[in-house]
Amino acid sequence: MKYIAACDTDIGISKKINQDSVCIKTAKTSTGMAALVMVCDGMGGLSRGELASAEVVRSFADWFDTEFPFELPDWDWQTAAHNVISRLRRLNAMLVHYGAQNSIQLGTTATGIIAVNSEYMTFHVGDSRIYKISDKLSQITDDHTYVNRAVKMGKMTPEEALVDPRRNALVQCIGVTGEVAPEIRLGNLENDVTYMVCSDGFRHVLTEKELFEELSAKKTSTKKNMQSKMRELIETVKKREESDNITVALFRAEL
Amino acid sequence: MTTGEILVIAAAAAVFVIINIIMWTIIAKKEKKVRERTTPPADINEKLPDEAAAASGFKLIENTVIVHTNERIIS
Secondary structure (H helix, E strand, O other): OEEEEEEEEEOOOOOOOOOEEEEEEEEEEOOEEEEEEEEEEEOOOOOOHHHHHHHHHHHHHHHHHHOHHHHHHHOOHHHHHHHHHHHHHHHHHHHHHHHHHHOOOOOEOEEEEEEEOOEEEEEEEOOOEEEEEOOOEEEOOOOOEHHHHHHHOOOOOHHHHHHOOOOOOEOOOEOOOOOOOOEEEEEEOOOOOEEEEEOHHHHOOOOHHHHHHHOOHHHHOOHHHHHHHHHHHHHHHHHOOOOOOEEEEEEEEEO | OOHHHHHHHHHHHHHHHHHHHHHHHHHHHHHHHHHHHHOOOHHHHHHHHHHHHHHHOOEEEEEEEEOOOOOOOOO
């Protein structure tokens, strides 16, 4: 069994600071392989978004290095899901408290994959996304945005949502709302399937067809291929004048 | 040396030996109690080798963390 992962991030063409944070970790364990792939998009409209995204990524990265190896012997996904939700809620409370103390607002999305051997779990808060790229492209997270909720409730059409001025407004993220309800999904890893975690800045100006064609399993079979494809797409995004920071991570397993 | 003096020296030596025996017995008991307090219960001892083995088998291969601030929030 082998895991392949890579990531790339870019400040973009408009922003003065990159508020996104990203983490990829893979490890060999006594039972096989494990991985953490995570993207956090610090809130552009809020001050100190880069601090919020960094704190969340560091928290998960530290957990992977120091606590996760000791959790592996008794690993079960229900407990893992419970622990991830608790961690995200603790981080939310910490950022809300820090913001209140310093009279600032800071927030971040938190979207990632934890993999152990042939199984994985996704966790998600905000409008970053995870796509599964196999013989088709599927979005496996739900956008926690005002317009997505309105579409689901039948109050708005998908076409209206695309041009609605509130299309970037989040209904939940880490550090702003009092309560967060992280979205957790469990699944099995498959051969010839690539998982992509990205910030909204990466996907806004790319079509699903482009994502599918450029990041197919064949074109992302090695770390080097992944890195060159991600960089090509980031340059395309910048040429199309996306104003946000741009961050993407790719992950695949060879079982 | 008179018989009385010899008896006094013998008594002093006997008292010295008895005091030493009592003292070392007390020290040994105290050390035993400390050892009992610092030794983890049997069930924890049994779990440690597995966890240690898992931890020792854990080897990072890819390790990339990209953040854009050195500032930390101390909670």
